[in-house]
Amino acid sequence: MSPDTKVRNEVSQTNANSLRQFNHQLGSWTRQFVRRPGANRGAGRMVVALLLAVTLFAILNPRVFLSPINLQNIAVAAPEIGIIAIAMMVVMLTGGIDLSLVAIANFSAITISTLHTAIATTDPDLANNLGVVIVLAGIAVGMLGGAFNGFLVSVVGITPILATLATMQIYNGIAIVWTGGSTLYGAPAMLGAIGQAAVANVPLLFIIFLVVAVLVAILVNRTALGRMIQLEGANPVAAQYSAIPRRAVLLKTYTVGGLLAGLAGVLFLARNPTASADYGSSYVLLVIVIAVLGGTNPTGGFASVFGVVLATLTLQVVSSGFTAIRLSSYEYAIAQGVILITVMIFDSVSSSRTKRPKKLDPQLPSEASPTEAALLRP
Amino acid sequence: MAALRRLRGSNNEGVLALVLLGLIVAMSIANPTFFTLNTGFSILRSAIVPVIFALGVLIVVITGGIDVSFAAIAIFAGYATVSFCLNAGFDPGLPGIFAIAIGVGASLGFVNGIVIAQFSLPTLIVTLGTQGVFFGAMYTYVGASYYAELPGSMAALATSNLLDVTTSSGRAYLHLLVVPVLLLCLLVAWVLKRTMFGRSLYAMGGDLEAARRAGFQVKRTQVSVYMLVGALAAIAGVIHIVLSRSANPRDLVGGELDIIAAVVLGGASIFGGRGSVVGTVLGVLLVQVIKNSLLLVGVPSAWLRTAVGVLLVLGVGIQAIAARRDSRRMRVIEDLDSAQQHEQKVGS
Incomplete structure (x- = not known):
């Protein structure tokens, strides 16, 4: 309220007030738009990136890239990577990381393949009838693996990166011993059927991927557990003072991660009825890249499932596009690294630009800096 | 009591030494062939490259960061140097080879450092990214072929031994390269303990903001840390090529996590601010002894990872x-x- 508004008559005062209100509204809208949390920005950015990648490769080599087979390949290859990336995103929401996801997925695939082969040698029909049970057993193994990670992180108190580094070695090592380093063949017929099936030319695997993504989005955004996971990552101190059961939340988070990885293991088998200990070893890096590209904040608190889905598709498009224009997988590795670092730099520059006005405006409640947070810690 | 505490060490080095000693005694009782000069020398030989890597990782971990690109830098620097020397057809001698490799390694480390320091990005994710870039760049622009022949000076180094002892169970060789590794350990320990640069690393690991306010040039130090790691990795890369007597671009990458595990076992805190050269060396030796003894006890090598x-x-x-x-x-x-x-x- 500046003094001269008081002098004016009532009508113009209300006009000025509504104008001011409008101005204020506009200001808060733009502020919201500019200062959107990283998660939403990630999703918006990935839409642009995906469109750009598709157009680029469609122009460079339309005959190969736009062929239905290539598009179907993208849709069949994306789900397994995408689901592991979503699992990584869920874990990163708490500010952690899970390096053992790919090892868990392989472990689950190996379990299913071994169980199937063991039953099929005595009674092939029984094995196919028990398909659902066998698959569930594989997913349960994944959950167990995730729960052990969660135990190490929450109860024992090991830093996530070290705990999952160790369990990655352990799961992978057991898988190597179990398979003797060779590739196992055989999977329930049901899985093969799922891998081949398509609804209106969209592979069933891709539909499963979307369903899983929607379910995880509901878990993260609409349930109490999801809220607690987000708060735990955004501000562990505040989470502690809000009486959030830290141990239980972390345990559940890593178990969900393991469950999703187990599901990815099922998809491995659905795509290809073979299982081995060292399948997809390059995925460990790839899923971190995807999660971060999709707008996941590696220090926790912000993530968007939609962004991760889009990032998965973008990287698959880039990968198959590189093949279409005859670039090697090593050049794809370079591209992956460059994309990751460029996006991180872009994020860091734009977030420091949006943060700066905060310092000028003392009325806005300033967030506790990490050092202050450390002081608050009991 | 105070003496006991000093023996235990500030990062539990004493405990680690005790575990290592206990393991060696137990192994020697279980299998007498373990306690021979042969085994000892071969463990030392196999520890040469991991120890150099571990020194680099230790430096980064002390500052509170983590580097997973060092193996890619090592093989890039070593392989590029060898392929350059072979293709150009000249042998710059050992100092020349090491100088070229260190230059390459330090400049790759500079890339890491500048990205991390300038934009204060998470170190794990940046180095994961650069790992892919370096590895891909080596295959695409340097080459992917396997060299069985090395430049003359490197080939000569490969067969030079410091000690050549004839024991009852055959001849035991201690490789000459143990000496430079030992010197490198002493140098890094001296830098960490006695120089301003070393103390600034601990200060940054303890609290980056506090170190900055205390007047340390945090960004410049971070860049030099990653350059140093690159240089150390390059030395390890060349030594690896010398020891394996061939240059294979597929080597080394994939073993990063073992080194990080050894450094963390050696008492370095992954949050930064803690860690010592003695502990790191003991950690690497412990992992090497366990690898070696598992084979001797008859456990299949497949169990190694577990x-x-x-x-x-x-x-x-x-x-x-x-x-x-x-x-x-x-x-x-x-x-x-x-x-x-x-x-x-x-x-x-």
């Missing part, structure tokens, strides 16, 4: 539980202090 994983869980888990007990104890003292202050306030 063993390293279990070792890491045990080592880090015990550290985590101990740290939590320590922090709980401190909290009690703090509570006591604040209670006394409260009483004083009430009293006055």
